[in-house]
Amino acid sequence: MQLTADRSFFNQIEEIRNKIFRITKRILVSQEEAEDATQEVIVKLWQMDESKRNGFKSLEAYSVTMAKNYCLDRLKSKQAQNLSLDERYSGSVSDSLTKKIEQRDDLNWVGKLIDELPEKERMIIQLREIEQYDFDEIASILNLPEGTIRVYLSRIRKKLRKQFLDIQNHGIKSN
Amino acid sequence: MELKAIEKLLNKYLEGETSLKDEAVLRTYFTQESRIPEAWIPYRQFFGYCKEAKKETFPVKQNKQTKPIKSWMLVAASIALVFALQLSGLFEQKAAPFEKQQAELAFQQFQTQMKTVSNHLNRGAQKVAYLDYWNDTTQKLIK
Numbered sequence: 001m002q003l004t005a006d007r008s009f010f011n012q013i014e015e016i017r018n019k020i021f022r023i024t025k026r027i028l029v030s031q032e033e034a035e036d037a038t039q040e041v042i043v044k045l046w047q048m049d050e051s052k053r054n055g056f057k058s059l060e061a062y063s064v065t066m067a068k069n070y071c072l073d074r075l076k077s078k079q080a081q082n083l084s085l086d087e088r089y090s091g092s093v094s095d096s097l098t099k100k101i102e103q104r105d106d107l108n109w110v111g112k113l114i115d116e117l118p119e120k121e122r123m124i125i126q127l128r129e130i131e132q133y134d135f136d137e138i139a140s141i142l143n144l145p146e147g148t149i150r151v152y153l154s155r156i157r158k159k160l161r162k163q164f165l166d167i168q169n170h171g172i173k174s175n
Numbered sequence: 176m177e178l179k180a181i182e183k184l185l186n187k188y189l190e191g192e193t194s195l196k197d198e199a200v201l202r203t204y205f206t207q208e209s210r211i212p213e214a215w216i217p218y219r220q221f222f223g224y225c226k227e228a229k230k231e232t233f234p235v236k237q238n239k240q241t242k243p244i245k246s247w248m249l250v251a252a253s254i255a256l257v258f259a260l261q262l263s264g265l266f267e268q269k270a271a272p273f274e275k276q277q278a279e280l281a282f283q284q285f286q287t288q289m290k291t292v293s294n295h296l297n298r299g300a301q302k303v304a305y306l307d308y309w310n311d312t313t314q315k316l317i318k
Binding site: 018020021022035110111129149150153154157158161168 | 188189190191192195198199216217218220221223224225228229231232233234
């Protein structure tokens with residue numbers, strides 16, 4: 001009986017787990033830390049009373065909020081900050097020039113630009129542009145008014161567009 | 176005509192005023208349309224990235240936990256194997272005589288081998304049963 005309950009929990013949670021992973025990875029900018037954070041959130045969900053778990057209007061929204069809070073706590077702790085910085089720098093230092101050029105063609109550099117944004121902006125981009133949540137959902141996850149989210153989003157979109165154009169123009173000039 | 180509509184949507188998009196539906200239109204346009212104005216290439220890269228990024232999944236590590244194989248599992252497996260071979264033997268009858276002979280020979284050899292394996296396993300199982308019995312008795316004695 002317990003086993004079937006577990007199995008249905010993991011079926012139910014699979015898509016949510018992927019979402020949580022993507023979101024935590026965006027916030028923490030580290031594959032490893034995101035994996036840990038995702039596990040942590042899933043375990044918390046799993047340990048929860050089934051009745052409580054099924055009582056949520058949206059388990060997904062609840063889980064994502066939980067993941068976000070967990071990540072922000074992690075970022076606040078100095079240890080996590082050092083780790084993510086280390087990883088980011090070691091990544092960019094060891095990149096050879098050819099690899100960088102390759103990455104410009106690759107979609108990867110778009111991700112790098114996004115990852116250089118402040119954490120709140122990274123979260124908003126992830127929730128809206130990638131996970132495609134509604135404004136009211138994002139507002140409740142981030143605990144911010146919808147209007148604020150729109151203002152943020154507009155600012156980020158314009159900022160990214162400018163950066164993209166800069167890169168593009170730079171590329172043309174250097175040719 | 177369509178370009179105008181997209182441009183209008185893009186302006187709304189930059190102001191943070193597009194709905195999810197509007198954004199879906201933009202996403203489809205930029206990821207599927209092969210010829211777009213050069214000035215819009217950044218949008219294509221951005222929407223393309225977002226589409227790909229949504230596909231990322233949690234890396235599931237295959238933890239190879241080998242469960243202890245019980246002796247009765249081996250016995251059952253060998254019985255099933257022999258049974259399956261016998262079944263396949265029924266179908267073999269349609270094959271050419273020479274091939275059939277060869278197959279039968281191989282099958283018989285295999286069967287005797289499997290029987291030997293099975294016998295050994297049975298002996299092993301008996302030993303295990305005996306061990307269990309011994310264990311029980313010791314437990315009783317300790318009590």
